[in-house]
Each structure stands twice: as C-alpha cells, then as structure tokens.
Amino acid sequence: MMxxxxxxxxxxxxxxxxxRSLNRSMWYGLKDLASALFGSNQNRSVLREGEFWxxxxxxxxxxxxxxxxLIGRNGAGKSTLLKMLNGLIRPDEGSITMRGKTGALxxxxxxxxxxxxxxxNVYINGQLLGFSKKEIDQKFKDIIEFAxxxxxxxxxxxxxxxxxxxxxxxxxxAQMEPDxxxxxEVLAVGDMGFVLKCLNKMDELRxxxxxxxxxxxxxxxSRMCTRICLLKEDKTTYQSDDxxxxxxxxxxxxxxETGKFQGTNKVEIKNIVVESEGQKSxxxxxxxxxxxxxxxxxxxxxxxxxxxRPKMHLAFYDQEQRNFAEVFxxxxxxxxEQIDGHVIFRAVIPNIPFSQGQYSITIxxxxxxxxxxxxxxxxxxxxxxxxxxKQHGWSPIQLNPTWELITNPADLx
Amino acid sequence: MQIQEYSAQRKSNLWRTLKAIGKEFPVAxxxxxxFAQRNIRARYRQSLFGVLWALLPPLATAAIWIFLQQKNIVxxxxxxxxxxxxxxxxxxxxxxxxxxxxxxxxxxxxxxxxLVKVNFPREALVITAFYEIVFTTLISLVIxxxxxxxxxxxxxxxxxxxxxxxxxxxxxxMCIGLFLLPFAILYKDIQFALPVFLQIAMYATxxxxxxxxxxxxxxxxxxxxxxxxLVSGRDWLLGGQDLTGLLTLAYIGVVVIVILIAxxxxxxxxxxxxxxxxxx
Numbered sequence: 241m242m243x244x245x246x247x248x249x250x251x252x253x254x255x256x257x258x259x260r261s262l263n264r265s266m267w268y269g270l271k272d273l274a275s276a277l278f279g280s281n282q283n284r285s286v287l288r289e290g291e292f293w294x295x296x297x298x299x300x301x302x303x304x305x306x307x308x309x310l311i312g313r314n315g316a317g318k319s320t321l322l323k324m325l326n327g328l329i330r331p332d333e334g335s336i337t338m339r340g341k342t343g344a345l346x347x348x349x350x351x352x353x354x355x356x357x358x359x360x361n362v363y364i365n366g367q368l369l370g371f372s373k374k375e376i377d378q379k380f381k382d383i384i385e386f387a388x389x390x391x392x393x394x395x396x397x398x399x400x401x402x403x404x405x406x407x408x409x410x411x412x413x414a415q416m417e418p419d420x421x422x423x424x425e426v427l428a429v430g431d432m433g434f435v436l437k438c439l440n441k442m443d444e445l446r447x448x449x450x451x452x453x454x455x456x457x458x459x460x461x462s463r464m465c466t467r468i469c470l471l472k473e474d475k476t477t478y479q480s481d482d483x484x485x486x487x488x489x490x491x492x493x494x495x496x497e498t499g500k501f502q503g504t505n506k507v508e509i510k511n512i513v514v515e516s517e518g519q520k521s522x523x524x525x526x527x528x529x530x531x532x533x534x535x536x537x538x539x540x541x542x543x544x545x546x547x548x549r550p551k552m553h554l555a556f557y558d559q560e561q562r563n564f565a566e567v568f569x570x571x572x573x574x575x576x577e578q579i580d581g582h583v584i585f586r587a588v589i590p591n592i593p594f595s596q597g598q599y600s601i602t603i604x605x606x607x608x609x610x611x612x613x614x615x616x617x618x619x620x621x622x623x624x625x626x627x628x629x630k631q632h633g634w635s636p637i638q639l640n641p642t643w644e645l646i647t648n649p650a651d652l653x
Numbered sequence: 654m655q656i657q658e659y660s661a662q663r664k665s666n667l668w669r670t671l672k673a674i675g676k677e678f679p680v681a682x683x684x685x686x687x688f689a690q691r692n693i694r695a696r697y698r699q700s701l702f703g704v705l706w707a708l709l710p711p712l713a714t715a716a717i718w719i720f721l722q723q724k725n726i727v728x729x730x731x732x733x734x735x736x737x738x739x740x741x742x743x744x745x746x747x748x749x750x751x752x753x754x755x756x757x758x759x760x761x762x763x764x765x766x767x768l769v770k771v772n773f774p775r776e777a778l779v780i781t782a783f784y785e786i787v788f789t790t791l792i793s794l795v796i797x798x799x800x801x802x803x804x805x806x807x808x809x810x811x812x813x814x815x816x817x818x819x820x821x822x823x824x825x826x827m828c829i830g831l832f833l834l835p836f837a838i839l840y841k842d843i844q845f846a847l848p849v850f851l852q853i854a855m856y857a858t859x860x861x862x863x864x865x866x867x868x869x870x871x872x873x874x875x876x877x878x879x880x881x882x883l884v885s886g887r888d889w890l891l892g893g894q895d896l897t898g899l900l901t902l903a904y905i906g907v908v909v910i911v912i913l914i915a916x917x918x919x920x921x922x923x924x925x926x927x928x929x930x931x932x933x
Binding site for chain 2: 258265266268269270272273276277284285323324326327328329330331332333334335336337338339340341342344346347350351353355356360363364367368369370372373419
C-alpha cells in the first residue's frame with residue numbers, strides 16, 4: 241500500500257536562465273555544448289550578457305494525492321519549470337528529484353501527422369508516450385470510446401476538428417498510469433461535455449498521483465488543486481495550502497483596468513467614491529471593506545441637459561469577470577420626474593457578504609421618456625475595492641447562516 | 654520505483670551516457686521504427702508517382718553525364734566498357750550516401766515540435782532517419798537489379814560484396830550527419846550549405862569519372878573516405894573480382910562504427926542543451 245506521505249516530487253532552489261537575443265542564445269548554446277563535452281566547469285549561476293532568470297529559486301515538494309496549482313502571469317516561468325520537471329531541459333541551479341513514472345498532459349496532439357488516420361496516429365502517439373504496441377492494442381477500444389471519435393477513426397487527422405484532435409490526444413494520454421502527472425493548459429479546447437469528462441478522469445488520477453497543474457483558468461485551478469504556487473514577475477514565489485488566497489494574490493498582480501465609458505454627453509461623471517467604516521477610496525489605493533460591513537457608493541454627476549425619470553443600476557464583478565450580484569431597486573427609493581445640473585446619488589449596501597478578493601462595480605444610468613428607455617451611460621468596472629475576510633472560498637458570496645446541532649432528532653417533530 | 658534526478662551539474666560521464674543509451678535502446682528502436690513507418694506512409698500519400706521521386710535526382714545527374722560522354726564533350730577514361738552502367742551505379746551510390754548525411758538532421762528538425770514538449774529517447778529520431786535511408790536505398794536497388802537484368806551482368810559471390818559496401822556508405826553518411834546535427838540545430842547555415850557542399854563533394858569523389866583520373870595535386874582527393882567504398886562497391890557490382898579494396902573497407906567500417914557510437918553520445922549530451930535553444 242502506498243503511503244499518503246510519500247514524497248514524489250522534490251524541487252530544491254531551482255533556477256533557469258534564458259537569453260533575450262536569438263543570436264546570443266545560439267552562441268551561448270554552442271559554448272554550453274563545448275563545456276558539456278569537454279567538462280569545463282563554468283559557473284552556471286552567473287548571468288551572461290543578455291540573459292535573464294526565467295525561473296529563480298523555486299522550491300517545493302509534493303506528496304502522492306496532492307495537486308499543486310502553478311499559476312502566474314505570462315512569462316512568469318510556469319512552462320519552463322514544467323519542462324525542467326519533465327526532464328526536457330536541465331536546471332542551471334538547484335536540483336529536482338522525481339520518483340516514479342512521470343506523465344505529461346502537454347500539447348496532446350503534438351505528434352499527430354495530419355495525413356495519417358486517427359488509428360495510425362493513436363499508435364504513434366501512444367508509443368511516443370511510452371506504451372508498447374501490445375499495450376495500445378489492449379487499450380485501443382477504451383481510447384476510441386473515451387475520445388468519442390466514432391467513424392472518424394479511419395479518416396486522416398487533417399479532417400478532424402480541433403476539438404476532435406484534442407479529444408483523441410487526451411484519450412491516449414489518459415491511459416497513462418503515472419506517479420507524477422504534469423498538466424499544462426490542456427482543456428482550453430473541447431466542448432463542455434468533454435471538459436467534464438476530462439475533469440472526472442483527472443479527479444480519478446488525482447488520488448493516485450502527485451499532480452502539477454498549470455492553468456490561467458482560475459475556476460479550474462480552484463476546483464483541482466490542494467495547494468498553490470504563484471510565480472511572480474519579480475521571480476519571488478508565493479506558496480500556500482490556501483488556494484483562494486493564492487488566486488487573490490494572482491489577480492492582485494494585474495492593474496485594475498477601469499472599463500469603457502459608453503454613453504451620451506448629456507451627463508458627465510464628476511466623481512465616484514466608495515466608502516466603508518469611515519474610510520474612503522482615493523487615488524492612492526483601493527478601499528478595503530471588511531466582510532459583513534456596509535459599503536457606501538457615491539456617484540457625483542453633472543447633467544448638461546435634464547434627464548427624465550432617471551434610473552441607476554449597479555452590477556458587481558469579481559476577478560474572473562463574473563457578474564455575480566446586481567442592484568435594480570432604484571425606483572423603490574428614488575422616483576423623480578427629472579434631474580438637472582449637479583446631483584449626487586448615494587447607495588448604502590449593508591452587510592457585504594463577499595468573499596476575500598477584489599471586486600468592481602459597473603454603473604449604468606437610464607432615462608425613461610414617453611414609455612421608452614434610453615441609455616444615458618454604462619461605465620464598466622467604474623471602481624474597484626477589496627474585501628477582507630477571514631472566510632474565503634472560491635465563490636464570491638459567502639453566506640452566514642446560523643447553525644444548530646440537534647442531538648435528538650425525535651424532539652424536532 | 655525509478656528515481657530521476659535533474660541537477661545543474663551533469664553527473665554522467667561518457668560511459669554512463671552510453672549505458673543509458675543502451676538501456677533505452679529497445680524503446681527508442683520501436684519508436685524510431687514507428688516514426689519511419691509514419692513518415693514513409695505520409696510522404697507518398699499525397700503524390701501520384703510516389704517513391705519514384707526518390708530516384709529522379711541521381712538518374713538526372715547520370716543522364717547528363719551519359720549525354721556529355723556520348724557527344725564527346727567530355728572524354729572520361731577507365732570507366733569500363735559501358736559508361737552508362739558506370740555512371741548510373743555511381744550516382745545511385747552517391748545518392749545513398751548524401752541522403753544518409755542529410756536525414757539525421759532533417760529528422761530532428763522535422764520533429765522539433767515534439768522534441769521540446771515530450772520526453773522520449775531522442776535516439777529514436779536517429780533510428781527513424783536510419784530506416785528512412787534504408788527504405789530509399791532499397792528503392793535505388795530496384796534500378797541496380799534492373800541494370801543486372803538488362804545488361805546481363807553475371808551474378809557471382811563478388812556481386813554480394815556490394816551489400817556491405819552500401820551499408821558502410823550509409824553509416825559513413827550518418828556519422829557526418831550526426832556530427833553536424835548539433836550545429837545544424839543552432840545555426841541554419843549548415844542546412845543551407847549542406848546541399849551545395851554535397852554537390853561539390855560528389856565531383857570530388859569518383860562518381861561520374863574513375864579514380865584513375867586523379868593525378869598530381871588532385872591525388873589528395875583519394876583521401877576522401879567515401880571514394881574507396883563507392884569505387885569498390887561499384888566495381889564488385891559490375892563484375893569486378895578485385896579484393897584489394899576489402900581490407901580498406903573493413904578498416905573504414907570499424908572506424909565508422911566507433912564514430913557512430915560517439916555520435917550517439919554527442920547527440921544525447923547535446924540535445925538537452927539544444928532543446929532550450931529550440932523554442933517552440
């Protein structure tokens with residue numbers, strides 16, 4: 241019986257450098273080649289001219305049954321790290337120890353030849369992944385079934401849709417029984433049905449393997465991973481068992497991009513402010529709202545022309561750009577025939593039940609004239625704020641019910 | 654449970670590298686064979702004349718020289734009674750050699766996308782190249798057999814000495830290809846220069862003329878290792894019974910095998926350095 245405490249992946253202060261210029265890169269390649277062949281020990285931890293650290297000083301270890309989410313912005317070094325784990329390239333510093341068989345779900349249709357049939361390609365790709373011909377014979381039926389390719393199996397792969405290619409690629413790779421599984425952004429293509437099937441397969445593999453999962457798809461990361469490793473651009477890393485906090489940090493690395501202001505020039509937005517517990521947002525930073533406290537939104541407008549029967553609505557977006565909460569009760573409180581000149585709208589939203597993270601508010605204003613609705617403006621992600629909370633999960637809304645324990649169910653009825 | 658360690662300092666020496674290659678060889682061989690099968694099938698699937706295209710370049714060269722000789726534009730001596738036979742066999746053998754030089758490089762370059770993404774024994778691609786060369790060579794042999802039949806060349810035990818000569822020619826070509834490989838991956842110049850170089854090399858080898866033409870300063874060309882192999886092979890095939898070349902051939906054969914093994918080691922050490930320069 242395999243122990244749950246078995247360490248399968250051990251990464252110790254691993255670094256890797258790359259060169260920015262192609263010509264230099266080739267020249268350094270030649271030099272590295274010479275020193276590898278003639279055994280001269282150059283110091284690999286020194287950057288030569290034009291080089292930079294793609295990965296710097298990353299360490300972690302991973303047990304069987306764990307799934308590490310490797311996240312970070314483009315160019316943070318995720319793929320480079322994965323290539324080192326896969327043994328494709330050698331680290332310039334540090335060491336990696338991999339125990340057991342390593343499998344990789346990376347570029348699943350890489351070895352496909354477009355002119356050959358699906359059947360022929362299954363054998364080629366299977367052998368590329370380390371199966372013998374006999375093993376593929378045995379698994380062939382499962383592969384076809386999983387891929388849902390049907391009669392296309394004997395058509396040339398160039399006639400396949402991109403989704404079909406990925407499906408066939410995944411179906412072959414899914415037959416692996418690795419101890420360590422490396423996954424790099426493989427489910428980007430494929431319809432929902434197939435993605436669910438793959439996720440189920442990965443869940444099945446997860447208990448048996450140590451998994452390293454690279455993705456930009458945070459809902460997927462939060463679904464799959466038990467741990468998180470955020471590679472930052474300054475080459476520091478953030479590691480935690482708390483996946484949600486890692487994801488929050490990842491999003492924190494992006495600039496808060498206020499969205500597009502769409503609308504007429506009837507109305508000008510003078511100022512938008514959010515406040516909570518006496519603190520106001522200003523230009524210097526984001527307002528932090530504590531979970532369960534009130535949030536006050538102030539929108540200051542200058543109407544250059546009168547607006548008839550105005551109605552403001554709000555929409556809350558999370559970091560994933562999910563619109564998860566809306567406000568449409570404006571007319572219940574404000575029902576005026578017309579506004580003009582300098583006005584301020586104020587909304588007090590009590591007991592913000594949001595999870596820890598960063599949110600934005602989209603503000604829209606309509607007017608109603610002769611039974612007709614006209615848009616005055618819509619300002620996407622007009623203002624951002626942070627929520628700080630002890631409880632945070634992946635869902636943006638964290639409810640706070642009261643709980644009771646009934647030890648004698650008979651008493652209830 | 655197998656344990657893989659990757660660290661900054663490479664711990665393996667030449668002997669360990671060789672052992673690792675040996676251990677993975679069966680897998681590499683099976684995969685390489687499969688790849689070769691794939692390439693051959695796919696290459697001719699979209700063509701009407703298929704494998705015949707492989708025969709065209711050497712036959713075209715031979716045709717030009719037969720024309721030049723017949724019209725007395727050139728006057729080449731010592732080529733035996735039938736110049737056509739001499740030159741067709743010569744260009745065929747040369748195409749076997751030049752194909753063997755080019756294929757290892759071509760095989761690696763064509764598979765760059767999987768080299769940078771999938772971890773498999775890299776020797777597989779050299780084996781792929783080998784089988785593709787053998788396949789093309791077998792097609793060339795069709796011409797050779799046709800020659801034997803049409804010109805009623807007597808088949809003796811000496812004729813079969815032709816086969817090891819072809820084999821050594823392939824090995825010799827692959828050796829050169831393997832040693833050029835790392836540089837060809839780094840610098841495209843090799844790829845551009847190679848066809849030109851092979852064209853010149855053909856005329857520096859007794860392909861369309863006999864080795865006896867070397868005189869004076871040109872005697873240095875006799876040092877070309879391809880020459881004795883090609884000349885002896887052709888001689889045996891066309892009915893020659895001179896065994897003096899056999900020792901030279903055996904000598905070249907042994908050296909070539911040693912160099913070929915060294916080429917495999919070089920290739921394995923070089924690959925992980927080259928892959929990070931390959932990009933995607």
